[in-house]
Amino acid sequence: MKLEWEYAYWQAVLHGLTKPKVPVIEYIPEKRRLPERVLQVGSAWKGIESILSDLIEKFEVKTDRCLEFGVDYGYSTVALSSFFDNVVGVDTFVGDKHMGSIRDIYADTRDRLSTFKNIELKRNDYRDWILNDQSTYDLIHVDIIHTYSDTYTCGRWSAHRSKCVIFHDTQSFPAVKAAVTAIARETGKSFHEFKESNGLGILV
Numbered sequence: 001m002k003l004e005w006e007y008a009y010w011q012a013v014l015h016g017l018t019k020p021k022v023p024v025i026e027y028i029p030e031k032r033r034l035p036e037r038v039l040q041v042g043s044a045w046k047g048i049e050s051i052l053s054d055l056i057e058k059f060e061v062k063t064d065r066c067l068e069f070g071v072d073y074g075y076s077t078v079a080l081s082s083f084f085d086n087v088v089g090v091d092t093f094v095g096d097k098h099m100g101s102i103r104d105i106y107a108d109t110r111d112r113l114s115t116f117k118n119i120e121l122k123r124n125d126y127r128d129w130i131l132n133d134q135s136t137y138d139l140i141h142v143d144i145i146h147t148y149s150d151t152y153t154c155g156r157w158s159a160h161r162s163k164c165v166i167f168h169d170t171q172s173f174p175a176v177k178a179a180v181t182a183i184a185r186e187t188g189k190s191f192h193e194f195k196e197s198n199g200l201g202i203l204v
């Protein structure tokens with residue numbers, strides 16, 4: 001578990017003490033099945049690909065449009081592309097402070113994913129993307145830098161534009177879980193959590 005000093009996170013923790021508790025419903029998949037497409041690259045997301053079909057069925061998610069914030073090598077993007085007609089993946093492709101190394105992987109990722117015609121990669125900072133995109137999606141995946149403020153900002157925008165938003169690393173980063181809790185409280189959506197694979201928060 002990675003806990004670091006971030007003013008906004010501790011402020012949210014204190015604020016939460018005075019508010020009604022947000023119930024976190026444990027998500028236990030009824031079935032697990034590997035999707036059609038699984039990329040052979042490293043990812044902390046491994047394991048989640050096998051619950052996607054269960055999640056889509058359980059929460060009755062339509063499968064036309066999916067948006068992902070945080071592509072990296074493309075593991076989750078490709079898994080999602082097994083289910084959705086169109087997947088847009090937004091990433092700066094230079095990593096962040098939680099990933100250890102700062103490197104430019106845009107060209108490699110674009111080439112690796114080029115055979116998947118329903119994936120569109122956009123080299124953008126999520127902060128610029130959310131200023132310009134007015135559309136709605138069937139599912140949005142948030143897996144960017146794992147600070148409270150970035151997860152909250154990106155996640156709150158996403159919660160207003162999609163019936164279902166999933167957040168990776170709710171178990172490994174308390175700041176991510178706190179951001180999902182705050183968004184659930186504000187929007188009245190319910191917070192489900194799959195505890196394996198570093199944790200997946202599901203807001204519906």
Ligand SMILES: C[S@@+](CC[C@H](N)C(=O)[O-])C[C@H]1O[C@@H](n2cnc3c(N)ncnc32)[C@H](O)[C@@H]1O
Pocket residue numbers: 042043044045069070071072073074075076077090091092093094095096124125126127143144145
């Ligand atoms: C944990 S990785 C994503 C992992 C990926 N979902 C997978 O399946 O393995 C986080 C990604 O978020 C991207 N990122 C970090 N901050 C960002 C920002 N402000 N805007 C867009 N992308 C960002 C990084 O470049 C990195 O590729």
